[in-house]
Amino acid sequence: MKAVTVVAQYRTDPFFEKAVHLIETSGLVDRVLAVSRESASQRLPAFCTPVDGEIHDRTTLMxxxxxxxxxxxxxxTGDGYVFFEPGSIEKMIAAAESTKAGIVFSDFYDLNERGKTVHPLSGYQSGSVRDDFDFGGALFFSTEAIQKALQKYGLIPDTRYAGLYDLRLKVSIECPVHHIPEPLYSMISGKAHSGDGQLFAYVDPRNADVQKEMExxxxxxxxxxxAYLSPGSLRQAEQTxxxxxxxxxxxxxxxxxxxxxxxxxxxxxxxxxxxPFNVIVVDNHSMxxxxxxxxxxxxxxxxxxxxIPISTDLGIGGCWNEAINSKMCGRYAVQLDSDDLYSSTKTLQRMVDALRDGKYAMVIGSYTIVDxxxxxxxxxxxxxxxxxxENGHNNALRVNGLGAPRGFDTNIIRGIAFPNVSYGEDxxxxxxxxxxxxxxxxxxxLYLCRRWEENTDAVLTIEEANRNNAFKDSIRTEEIRARQQISKGPNP
Known part of the structure; x- marks a missing residue:
């Protein structure tokens, strides 16, 4: 019996037929399932089997x-066309079997008019739970792992957009997700892998239905x-x-x-x-x-x-610690980045009013991106x-940011402190x-976030984006473990 069933979203152009034909001729593929919203049986190559539906839809997946x-x-799963290198599917099979992985993915080559360039991906951690985690264009599942996960954790729920996300999360509970740090295929992509469009997809009102399913x-x-925490477990900020x-x-x-x-x-x-308020600027040895x-x-x-701190090795988080631990810091500490501006003269008043009136440990406003x-x-x-x-504190683990400006109860944030890094500290x-x-x-x-060529939010290289995402995944990993301990309760 051949080892692999391939599932691809059907597209009506020559690249699709070429891509799936190369996979089909590997000798390892039993059949290629071409998923399409509309009946495509009349247009499909002979080696493809039509499947009506969407690749992320529950009914289609089941x-x-x-x-x-x-x-x-x-x-x-990508939006582009995948062309496997010779022997690559064999490598995925071998990796899945040797590591007992439920899911395998690999680096790949970006293929465009300028040629081929390696596109590295980040390794998967237990905190790699974002629905937009970058697996590239190919996601290789163990059928046995799928069946065991669905039997133990329940079938894919009634979803239109989050079916594959649900499947991936369930499989990952007990099976490794293995990353092969080698490019095993080339991909002609239909969109960039980074940028503000993808970065802010989860806050775009047009994606509300998708995001609700993901949540x-x-x-x-x-x-x-x-690792779930009920809203009733959360405390108010106490008087000091x-x-x-x-x-x-x-x-x-x-x-x-x-x-x-x-x-x-x-x-x-x-x-x-x-x-009364003041402003503390922590000048990290500017030159x-x-x-x-x-x-x-x-x-x-x-x-x-x-x-000007004594230490010369501080990141942005370390600078925040200098400020909040200063004897001159106020009851509430409110963020303003050195690139940015408050949108009016009333921002600080509104932030502090919300902190005081709601007895919150943290208040987060909204911002407008400007040039x-x-x-x-x-x-x-x-x-x-x-x-x-009800659920923001749980869903925060899924999304990549929470907004700005951020205001804190100083007493509480002093006890927590910021990690001494310059990305992800917030x-x-x-x-x-x-x-x-x-x-x-x-x-x-309440806030104007400036995009310009020198700030830290400028367009990142793939390697920089991977490093940043891996760091945030490590934060989520530790946070999930901490929340699991809370759910277990104190040791007897």
């Missing part, structure tokens, strides 16, 4: 699984692995007896932002409030003139505290309306907060 007689299912599937997964010098502090970490720091500081100082600008501003404004001239650019307003009071702190405390949201734009 039909495929129930009718598969091979040991392996190869899903061609339902993911929440069920958390319950199955014992500590006497803070100010009600609030705007925290601005900075390094070498000579062109934007003045605007950020002026935006912070211009806030109109009914309480481009930023320090001199801050020194001049500090002489003009007594409520501006310019801190260097403050002109709104896509996707515009990012308001994270996927958050709910996400790590926010996950830790919402593990234990209630979080408030403001859905109006």
């Amino acid at each position: 039909r495929i699984i129930n009718e598969t007689g091979t040991n392996h299912l190869l899903f061609l 339902i599937v993911f929440t069920d997964y958390l319950k199955k692995i014992g 007896q500590y006497r803070f010098p100010f009600t609030a502090t705007v925290v601005i970490p900075v390094k070498n932002r000579v062109s934007t720091i003045n605007g950020a500081v002026e935006s912070a100082l211009s806030q109109e409030t009914d309480f 481009d003139g930023t320090t001199e600008i801050l020194s001049g501003l500090a002489k003009r404004y007594p409520t501006l505290k310019h801190i 260097s001239h403050l002109k709104k650019i896509k996707p515009g307003l990012v308001d994270h309306r996927e958050w709910t009071d 996400y790590a702190a926010a996950l830790r907060v919402c593990r234990e405390y209630r979080v408030g949201r403001i859905y109006d734009s």
Whole structure:
């Protein structure tokens, strides 16, 4: 018996036939299932079997699984065309059998008019639970692992968009997900693998139905692995007896932002409030003139505290720790990045009002993405309306960010602290907060997030994006373990 059943989304162009023909002639493929929304039997190559439906749809997936007689299912899940290298399917089979993996995926080659370039992927961790985790264009399943997972954890629920996500999560509970760090195929892709369109897909209102299904599937997964936290387990921020010098502090970490720091500081100082506040700028040993600008501003404004830390190895998270542990930090600490601006003079008041009135440990506002001239650019307003009071703290593990600006109860964030890194430090702190405390949201734009060529959110290389995503996956891994311990309860 041949070892593999291939599942591919049908496309009406010559590339599809060429791609699946190369797979079919490998000698290992029993059949190629061409999935299509419309009947495609009249147009299909002879070696393809038509399957009506969508590749992520529950009904389609269950039909495929129930009718598969091979040991392996190869899903061609990307939006492009996959051309396997000679011997590659054999390598996937060998890896699956030697590692007892439920899922295997590999690096690949990007194929375009400029030639072939290696496209590395990140390894899979237990925290690699995002629905948009990049598996490339080919996802290789063990049929036995699928059958055992569905028998133990339940069939794929009634979904249109999240069926394959549900299947992947269930299989991963007890079986390894194995990454082969070798390009085993080439792919002509229909879209870029990075960029704001993909980055903000989960907050795009047009994707609301898709994201709701993903959240339902993911929440069920958390319950199955014992990492789900009920909303009733979350606490309010408690009153403190500590006497803070100010009600609030705007925290601005900075390094070498000579062109934007003045605007950020002026935006912070211009806030109109009914309480006393100050601004702490942690200058991480700038060398481009930023320090001199801050020194001049500090002489003009007594409520501006310019801190140059003793340590020379701080990331953004370490700079935040310097600020929140300063004797000059206020009762609440509110974020402003050195590239960015508050959208009005009322931002700080609204953040502090929400923190106080809701007794929240953290409040997160909404922001608008603008260019260097403050002109709104896509996707515009990012308001994270996927958050709910009932499940936001769980769904936070699935998405890649929670928004800005962020405001914290200083007493609580001092006890938690930020990791000393310059990417993901905010996400790590926010996950830790919402593990234990209630979080408030403001859905109006309070903040202008500037995109320009020198900031850390500029377009990343594949390697940089992989490194960032792997770090966030490691944060999720630790957070899931911590939540599992909470669900288990204290040791007897």
